[in-house]
Amino acid sequence: MKLESVSDTASIPSMMSRSGGDALRASASCGVRIKGNMESFSQPGASIGKDVFSKRKVDKFDTRDLEWTEKIPECPVYCPTKEEFEDPLVYLQKIAPEASRYGLCKIISPWDIDDRVTFFMSGRNYTFRDFEKMANKVFAHRYCSASCLPATYLEKEFWHEIACGKTETVEYACDVDGSAFSLSPGDPLGNSKWNLKNLSRLPKSILRLLGTAIPGVTDPMLYIGMLFSVFAWHVEDHYLYSINYHHCGASKTWYGIPGHAALKFEQVVREHVYSHDILSSDGEDGAFDVLLGKTTLFPPNILLEHDVPVYKAVQKPGEFIITFPRAYHAGFSHGFNCGEAVNFRNW
Numbered sequence: 113m114k115l116e117s118v119s120d121t122a123s124i125p126s127m128m129s130r131s132g133g134d135a136l137r138a139s140a141s142c143g144v145r146i147k148g149n150m151e152s153f154s155q156p157g158a159s160i161g162k163d164v165f166s167k168r169k170v171d172k173f174d175t176r177d178l179e180w181t182e183k184i185p186e187c188p189v190y191c192p193t194k195e196e197f198e199d200p201l202v203y204l205q206k207i208a209p210e211a212s213r214y215g216l217c218k219i220i221s222p223w224d225i226d227d228r229v230t231f232f233m234s235g236r237n238y239t240f241r242d243f244e245k246m247a248n249k250v251f252a253h254r255y256c257s258a259s260c261l262p263a264t265y266l267e268k269e270f271w272h273e274i275a276c277g278k279t280e281t282v283e284y285a286c287d288v289d290g291s292a293f294s295l296s297p298g299d300p301l302g303n304s305k306w307n308l309k310n311l312s313r314l315p316k317s318i319l320r321l322l323g324t325a326i327p328g329v330t331d332p333m334l335y336i337g338m339l340f341s342v343f344a345w346h347v348e349d350h351y352l353y354s355i356n357y358h359h360c361g362a363s364k365t366w367y368g369i370p371g372h373a374a375l376k377f378e379q380v381v382r383e384h385v386y387s388h389d390i391l392s393s394d395g396e397d398g399a400f401d402v403l404l405g406k407t408t409l410f411p412p413n414i415l416l417e418h419d420v421p422v423y424k425a426v427q428k429p430g431e432f433i434i435t436f437p438r439a440y441h442a443g444f445s446h447g448f449n450c451g452e453a454v455n456f457r458n459w
Contacts (some may be wrong), residue, residue: 178268180413187423188217197222200306201316201458214423215439216368219432223300247338247448263426266446267365270340271411284341288334289327292359292452308332308454318457332454337445344442346406351437352455358427361449366425367412371438373420380418385410
């Protein structure tokens, strides 16, 4: 799959480590186009400003049999009480010994609220509502329906589309500055410590000690997707935790790898995903550079076949997804949606 940036390419200093590197970017991409009918699952483009990525490919995979999608176990789901929900970092520290073994987990807010998204976005010349109309039109044209389809069905559709589809363009407004949490006095979530605008500055957060705000790390960013908008396999900057809140719209499917399996994951990518031109010209460092570009997508069954544990979550509006340190993850949207994410780290 080729991921193509639609904004100015961002530069990355040569000192970028294998931790992810996005915190070092000079500017953030505000959108990605994914072109269909791919000859391979990943052909990293120029989205991070390195020409070396433009010629890289991964091997093709046979996805005619998609029964493996039903064999990936669900990640843990937590439903805290209002008392437990009071302080996110205290609660996450409590569940981390269990939840971190899966790489990711889902948390359902105890407040049953209607998320009020009353802002306008201007990523890629869209307002928020214009993007919503466009995404819903594409979905209705494809499935002759405006209603949600089962997650299990769309998961198979997604991987079939990746292998054989003819979709011309899928758009994804990602890394958009801003937050969609309500400031209304009557919104319990917006006024709680789970408001992602405040999370990095909580007393137990190490990131509050940073003197400079870093978009997407200390300050949240928005992610506005449509049918089959994808986020490729990646690990968080500097192996931080991440927290993603689903404000509104269609669900997202997430795949996660536990942090203890990161080395095995990287070995499988080198040996069974990337084609030989990467290793022959640049060795292992070349493979890591391509992986850090966050443009590599391949089906999780490749990992299952090589004994790498994989877990899955279907995130709905009002739900949080937590990813743990060094936990590689990837996923896609089921239709128009809006999410928000930020990094954090406990003491």
